[in-house]
Amino acid sequence: MRQQPTMLNFPSLRTPSYWLVNKYKFFSYSLVLLAVVLNPVMANAADITEQLHRPSSNSFGRQSRDDADALLRVAQKHYDGGYPEKAIDAGLQALKIYHAIGDFRAKGLTYDLLAKAYIQLGRYKEGEDALRRQLGIARDTQDFQSQIFILNNIGTLFLQSGQPAPADQMLEEALKIAQNVKNIEGQGLSLSNLGLVYARQGDYNKAIKLYETALIYRRRSGDLRGELNTLNNLGDAYLEAGNYQATIGTYGAAMGMARINRDRANQIRAIDGLVTAHTAAGRYERAFELLQQRLILAQELQNLPEQLRSFESYAQLYELLGNYPTAQNFYERAIILSQNLKDSRKEVVLRDRLTQMLKRRGK
Template sequence: MNRGYLSVNVMRRTSVALISGAVLILSNPALSQTVSNNTEGFDLQDQLTIPLNRSLQREERNEADLLLRLGGEAKRQENWQKAIAYWQQALDLYQKIGDFEGQGLAYNYIGLTYADLGRFSQAEESLRRRLGVARFLQDFQGQIYALNNIGTVLLQSRNLEAAQVSFAEALTIARTVGDREGEGLSLSNLGLVATSAGDYLEAIKQYKAAITLRRRLGDPLGEANTRNNLGDAYFAIASYKDAIGSYRYTLQLAQDSRDIPNQFRALRGLAKSYSIIGPDLLAIRYLNQHLALAQEQESLSRELVSLRLFAEFYLARGNLSKTRQFYEQAIALANAIGETQQEALLRNDLAQILYERGD
């Protein structure tokens, strides 16, 4: 089941959990139409004064809820523009009847989808409106997750200072209201800011604090994300044994919870780390596991990643025959799945390698 688009009644009861699940799991290196004019100058106080016919209000809310679900279906089918259009229609109705929870959900989904499309200014605008709704309702958990989503978008657009401010505000609110889940998320995201700034020791400090909270809460997905980030930080400072320890723990945790994305990340981290410090047999073992998991999941894009990792592994060992074999397999797969940019890059890399090696 996709947590992002449960029935609307459930969404209203569990809006915080939904938003946390939708955070561009920045802890997972996630992500331009403008917001339509009828949302400009959006004033919550004005809407409170609008008299409503109760029967009509109920009909319009049901229609808005349906549009929210239709948007979810469209997004699952990767029809991004249609999803946004549905959610915008839902938003218009929620505004008309003064349903603030509905507005918050619609703004959140619109913002996250804009972020997925790389339209960061539109994403930030929608998510800040979602934050405004949460503040008006004095919904502290909603504020925490909105601020984390905003910080994620800012981080993806390389605005590190503003991202730091957003995550820090989320952390302050979380600690003030005793929201341990929000605190763990905010700490993990602050670690990502430090990583992006190249301050890996600070990142490690933040990640460890986040892991402590996420473990206590029994949050395997959050813990696995943060442990992968911790492994990446150790890898960046060439502390490969510590990186391996973090990735191995993550892999077991992710396997136990059937968390496929974090399994892929941990396997890549293990393969890269063992490729550097050896033994090669372990590097190959984890590369094979990555490829097998990609095939099991029928993920051709991740299979392509596996083939490229194999090619890079053999290139580092001077095995030109194996390097060429895996590059050619990767090129054929990229062509088959229409990854034209990847295909061009792979062809260029292979040509450069063959030229330099005189083949």
Template sequence: MKQKKIRVLTRRRWEYYQNRPAYTFCLLILVALFSPVTAHAADITEQLHNPTSKFVPRQARNEADTLFQIGERQLQQGTPHKAVQQFLAALETYHYLGDMRAQGLTYDLLGRAYLELGQYKEAEDAVRRHLAIARNNRDLGTQVFALNNVGSLLLQKGEFSDAETCFAEAAEIARSLKNIEGEGLSLSNLGLATARLGDYNKAIKLYETALTYRRQLGNPVAEANTYNHLGEAYQEIGDYQNTIGAFGVGLRLAKASRDRVNQFRAIDGLVTAHNSVGRYERSYELLGERLSLAQELQNPQEQLQTFESYALFYEKQGNYKTARNFYERAIIVSRSLEDSKKEVLLLDRLTQIRKK
């Protein structure tokens, strides 16, 4: 019997989530937007070891592959809560068939679905199962990316040392395989974990090494992401010339590839850096670029961030009247988004500058 080919989402999607800065990390918003059926780690185990149906192999294979493909499509369409149900159902059958490869692929996507839902415990359980299958099969190539997935979730949990260990192991395996993509990703993530641990100089060296592999790969999104990390590290040690240089390259690459996430990140980093050295005219230009992009994309969350950045820009220069105007505009958008936490913070800032 010829096994149906299962399509797989690109692994770079993980990198998109784990590398977003705190002020733009919006995964928790997805929890409010959707009403997922909660499926805990224990539920996965229970389903796998208690299959409810006994299909003949051909029927089982066809039905499981269909469920997997539906789940993949739902994940791509932005309905991860539906995708979770499909993946769990597919896993039940793949377990019954003893198809470890299919189980690994399904756990990979299941982890991503849980990540989009903000269910980090379940996501970690799924990606650790994916890693365990790769280890059991001695599949070193898959281990590289599975270790990066586990490390990325550990970063989100604040377990930086454990994340560093995962990324270091992934980098070592990728190096032994001469896997350019895996080595670039692993070193970039290792730099991120090292930066979170406070060793920015070491992180800078790791980012620079990672870039040599990312350039070879010819992936501008991955390259822009590492350049933005590099800019953040330079910013932490007060090296504004290199900060501006790194974010500048990141912005150029992001524009060329229409990578909006890294474009916003690079602009934000450049605004902060230019403000730090008194280049307010350039900061003003960049904020205008940011607002135009947010409006073009019809993205209210990024418009809110831009209005807040404008308000801070004018407040630091003592132009409180204009700062108040932008705080008020930000408050209006936060209300439209029903972001009460952000609204309270903005109202507090507005109250503070009204006293000045």
């Protein structure tokens, strides 16, 4: 199972006063990033410093804070609408003005938005640079709460790009600050992400202990989405450790809580974990029941990628049980959906699996 890092949602930027009172929280669990698989190829683009000091044809003197606020609203709108390139253009214009008038908090918010846009585009060096500049502002202003969340974001970025050592360093620093200022939410977030560091390195016992401690703080802070994410991470760790009883109990708790709170992403993730656990334990009937729930949920949401993954899971389970005709049917349905989604990579993988299965069937 792919374990997911925890990042906090960044609030929409609607009014200047709203921006200034909110802390730097970044990435939703759904990123995207988190659902985004980071690519090691990085673009060779100018860094933020160069972009910040590019000459502009506009008369800078006539611009004001209101102009910057308007540009930042436009940038947020572009980002929310799926146009990260336009978000960067507008964000950099806003950043110039905030830089000139010395509005550090607004600069921090702008760097946060720029970081999200850069990372969505796969421009990870620039994304990291924006996060580090945001962190510098938080340190200069002694904004300890913001430091906690920014350090977690940088640590998560390192972790997802396969760099556990610097990720651990950032997350340990975040945890220390959270403990010093008694920030319960920050302690839960940092402990959960540290659990991921150890899980990615195969130390599942250490990861389990960190997740279990993180759950205490996430429940105390009332961070429901964070609690669900940590529960699923804990289920992943139990599964990798081969403790199927604890795996099923943990995923079951996550699935029930997610269903009640209509958190579909965590509900589907918990179902996937349960399917894997029940299959590994030989409880195929229960695995099929869960897959049916998964497919119905994906259809209700009209989520074609999740429907594709449901068909793929059905195909793999039927193949495992030697029911090749039914497995072939589900592979073919998954292939059709991959074509509709124009996901050529997934289509190639599915066709290869189907071909290999048919070869085994013919022997």
